[in-house]
Amino acid sequence: MKGIIFTEFLEMVEERFGIEILDELTTHKGKGCPMSFTSVGNYPHQDLVGMVTVLSKRTGIDLNDLLTTFGRHLYSMFQKKFPHFLEHHTDPLDILEGIETVIHTEVRKLYPEARLPHFECERPDKDTLIMSYSSNRPFAGVADGLIHGCIESFGETVAVDRQDHEVESGSASTFTLKRTAS
Numbered sequence: 001m002k003g004i005i006f007t008e009f010l011e012m013v014e015e016r017f018g019i020e021i022l023d024e025l026t027t028h029k030g031k032g033c034p035m036s037f038t039s040v041g042n043y044p045h046q047d048l049v050g051m052v053t054v055l056s057k058r059t060g061i062d063l064n065d066l067l068t069t070f071g072r073h074l075y076s077m078f079q080k081k082f083p084h085f086l087e088h089h090t091d092p093l094d095i096l097e098g099i100e101t102v103i104h105t106e107v108r109k110l111y112p113e114a115r116l117p118h119f120e121c122e123r124p125d126k127d128t129l130i131m132s133y134s135s136n137r138p139f140a141g142v143a144d145g146l147i148h149g150c151i152e153s154f155g156e157t158v159a160v161d162r163q164d165h166e167v168e169s170g171s172a173s174t175f176t177l178k179r180t181a182s
């Protein structure tokens with residue numbers, strides 16, 4: 001997984017939970033040496049899962065809530081670092097509908113080594129979007145946070161219903177978005 005995802009996660013941990021917890025998360029148990037991540041590296045996603053699990057135990061905050069908080073944080077980072085993918089849009093549902101066919105398609109060209117999740121979208125009407133997410137990683141919570149981050153950046157009221165599906169590995173969820181006011 002791209003190092004930028006790790007460095008953003010660690011930035012969020014430092015901002016919200018402080019340097020002491022950050023050090024605990026990045027110190028290998030037993031080995032005593034710090035794990036280091038750079039934004040241009042690539043690392044196993046299991047390292048991120050490991051750090052979120054330790055953070056959840058250390059803070060008592062539910063794992064899914066931490067992933068969702070991280071997803072919101074990631075969205076604001078994407079807005080700052082990749083504004084050209086987002087700025088010509090006026091409707092968050094249009095952005096989210098194009099995540100697979102537009103945004104992540106461009107991301108694949110920029111970073112061929114990225115292993116992006118899969119989204120299938122249906123748009124029954126202008127105010128409704130159904131997103132089927134699947135990934136070989138357990139990051140439905142990150143998707144949840146990114147979706148909310150996108151909606152909130154437009155100040156819109158959109159109800160998001162999430163149904164998680166049982167899968168042998170990774171994760172799969174259906175998000176149904178309904179705009180209630182615009």
Ligand code: HEM
Pocket residue numbers: 001002003005078079082085086095096099103104107111113114115116117135136137139140142143146147150
């Ligand atoms: C400018 C906008 C965006 C950019 C540049 C971007 C780029 C990326 C990159 C580089 C990764 C890491 C993949 C890897 O390291 O293998 C990623 C992961 C991910 N992206 Fe996006 N993304 C954007 C917007 C979104 C939005 C709006 C969603 C909302 C649905 C989304 C959903 C995800 C999810 C859920 C992951 C985690 C990986 C997984 O679930 O397997 N992204 N994205």
